[in-house]
Amino acid sequence: MDTKKTPAPTAPEADVTEPKAAAEAAEAGTGTSADLKKAAAEPAAAEPAAEPAQDLDDELAEADELEELTGSEESDEQPGGVAAAAFSVVAAGLGLVALSGSWVSRVIAERQTLIGQIESANATTTEAKIEALYGNAWHLTALVNGVLSTLALLIAVFVLARPAFGAPGRTLLTWVRAVSWAAVALGALGVLLFGLMYFDILVPLPTAPAAA
Numbered sequence: 001m002d003t004k005k006t007p008a009p010t011a012p013e014a015d016v017t018e019p020k021a022a023a024e025a026a027e028a029g030t031g032t033s034a035d036l037k038k039a040a041a042e043p044a045a046a047e048p049a050a051e052p053a054q055d056l057d058d059e060l061a062e063a064d065e066l067e068e069l070t071g072s073e074e075s076d077e078q079p080g081g082v083a084a085a086a087f088s089v090v091a092a093g094l095g096l097v098a099l100s101g102s103w104v105s106r107v108i109a110e111r112q113t114l115i116g117q118i119e120s121a122n123a124t125t126t127e128a129k130i131e132a133l134y135g136n137a138w139h140l141t142a143l144v145n146g147v148l149s150t151l152a153l154l155i156a157v158f159v160l161a162r163p164a165f166g167a168p169g170r171t172l173l174t175w176v177r178a179v180s181w182a183a184v185a186l187g188a189l190g191v192l193l194f195g196l197m198y199f200d201i202l203v204p205l206p207t208a209p210a211a212a
Contacts, residue, residue: 084172087159088179095152095186098145098194105144109137126208135205142197149190156183 116132123129159180163170172180196202 084159085176087155088176091152091155091183092179094148095183095190098148098190105141108144109141112137112140139198142194146194149187152183153187156180
């Protein structure tokens with residue numbers, strides 16, 4: 001009777017399957033770690049995508065600010081604003097010319113002086129001669145310069161009052177208001193001075209001494 005035991009046929013197979021199971025487990029572990037790394041890398045890769053969106057928002061905000069600035073500049077350069085600026089400069093110029101003496105008033109005064117010389121030949125009194133030679137010329141000079149001062153005053157007041165009758169919220173530029181107020185001051189001063197001169201209240205005509 002043979003007492004030797006034959007090895008179990010399943011023993012070698014178990015030995016072979018154990019390495020296979022270990023290899024499969026290793027592969028499964030490797031695959032799991034790779035998947036975890038990939039899943040961790042995906043949010044990191046997705047985070048930089050928010051930066052272009054932020055840059056786009058900044059560019060849109062800058063574009064809106066630039067459009068607002070451009071719109072305000074265009075509104076300041078509208079025909080109404082240009083006309084107000086031009087009229088304010090004209091008013092200030094007229095007021096300054098009137099106070100310093102205009103060429104028109106000088107020509108008219110010289111013409112009146114020539115007429116007075118002709119008329120003085122028939123004057124019978126000294127007062128009449130002085131009036132004919134100098135008084136009429138001085139009065140015409142004061143009258144012309146007073147008219148120029150009045151025009152300067154009216155134009156400046158019109159420029160300052162114009163926004164109240166225009167579009168709501170429309171205001172004048174700072175330098176336009178400053179020039180207009182300067183024209184108002186010059187015009188008012190000219191009207192006062194030349195009015196007093198015309199009526200012989202300021203700088204009256206000299207009188208001749210009475211004959212003994």
